[in-house]
Amino acid sequence: MSTDPQAHQDLDAKLAGLHERLVSSVEALVTGDEWKRALEFAAHFRSRSFNNTLLIWSQHEAAYRHGLVPEPFPSNVAGFKQWHTLGRHVVAGQKGYMVFAPVNARFATSTPADPSSWRRLNRNERPRPGEIVRPRMVGVRPAYVWDVSQTDGTPLPARPTPQLLSSEAPTGLWDGLAALVRGGGFSLSTPEDATALGRANGMTDFGSRVVTVRANMDAAARVKTLAHELAHIRMHEPTAEALSHRGIGEVEAESVALMIGAAHGMDTSAYTIPYVSTWATTVSGKTAVEVVQSTGERVRRAAVAILDQLPTTHSGAGNPPGLDRSKPALGLAATAAAVLPVRPAQQLGALKL
Numbered sequence: 001m002s003t004d005p006q007a008h009q010d011l012d013a014k015l016a017g018l019h020e021r022l023v024s025s026v027e028a029l030v031t032g033d034e035w036k037r038a039l040e041f042a043a044h045f046r047s048r049s050f051n052n053t054l055l056i057w058s059q060h061e062a063a064y065r066h067g068l069v070p071e072p073f074p075s076n077v078a079g080f081k082q083w084h085t086l087g088r089h090v091v092a093g094q095k096g097y098m099v100f101a102p103v104n105a106r107f108a109t110s111t112p113a114d115p116s117s118w119r120r121l122n123r124n125e126r127p128r129p130g131e132i133v134r135p136r137m138v139g140v141r142p143a144y145v146w147d148v149s150q151t152d153g154t155p156l157p158a159r160p161t162p163q164l165l166s167s168e169a170p171t172g173l174w175d176g177l178a179a180l181v182r183g184g185g186f187s188l189s190t191p192e193d194a195t196a197l198g199r200a201n202g203m204t205d206f207g208s209r210v211v212t213v214r215a216n217m218d219a220a221a222r223v224k225t226l227a228h229e230l231a232h233i234r235m236h237e238p239t240a241e242a243l244s245h246r247g248i249g250e251v252e253a254e255s256v257a258l259m260i261g262a263a264h265g266m267d268t269s270a271y272t273i274p275y276v277s278t279w280a281t282t283v284s285g286k287t288a289v290e291v292v293q294s295t296g297e298r299v300r301r302a303a304v305a306i307l308d309q310l311p312t313t314h315s316g317a318g319n320p321p322g323l324d325r326s327k328p329a330l331g332l333a334a335t336a337a338a339v340l341p342v343r344p345a346q347q348l349g350a351l352k353l
Helices: 005-027 032-043 050-065 080-085 173-183 219-235 246-263 276-280 288-309 334-339
Strands: 088-090 097-109 132-147 151-153 187-189 202-205 210-213
Touching: 005 050, 005 097, 005 132, 005 288, 032 050, 032 246, 032 288, 050 097, 050 288, 080 088, 080 132, 173 187, 173 219, 173 288, 202 219, 210 219, 219 246, 219 288, 246 288
Parallel strands: 187 210
Antiparallel strands: 088 151, 097 132, 202 210
């Protein structure tokens, strides 16, 4: 392992700079419009953490402003070696987008129920007889990804993309969402008016295990509302900590619905999310940045879990078609990072990778 003080300082500087960029990106989201844009963007890069999605977004926008890439939004990103496996190479002069990559270590124990019994294994150390082994994230390192527009080589296969009119719903999306609602132990009611709902378009009653969506809306609005209520089912059981703040629960549900719609090509411009500043700043004991970060990752995970179970055609997750994500996304700095001491994740805040 390298003990070069300058190398350690360089690594610390990279991680600190990356974290500073992330905080700046999150702070910019404390408006309704920017939160909506970020979620729509994250819907197309949902295989990556919310934090890393923001980092990719901000760095690509900067590259676009400097004329280095042709489009304001990236489409598919991958590591340096991953592009090579797809027959493409990074164009000379194109700089990668720095993201946080997790560093995992192996831990072993013969009594897994005892948290204090786990011990970290050395790189080539084998567990003792009768021990079980589990990986655990112990730190982070900088890694790099490039957008397809920064590469050249074998063309990527085209993915099917749903094309919708403003009031249409994607084919099969209502049925797919309804099946997940029923699979969660809820029945579905679709009254013709909103009398039973007050002024709401939909409602989830955890006591009676009934989801209600009023039927006299256009197809897109009904689908969006059903996705909102499904998010409540998945995220907001009455015993869940998330419901300790009603505003956060509503924004999370609407955000999941927005991501599901965006992944299906739905025009979500007619639907608004309450301004983040009206709820993020009211949670005691947390800064607005901390609330946005934790909420964004919870939303992404919930949306991914739902999208993975839907039989519908929707956009990709930001990975090039044909890419095997089981292989590490190594960038140009990976070799150096592998021999330098990693920095514990807690030193850089609550990172969700």
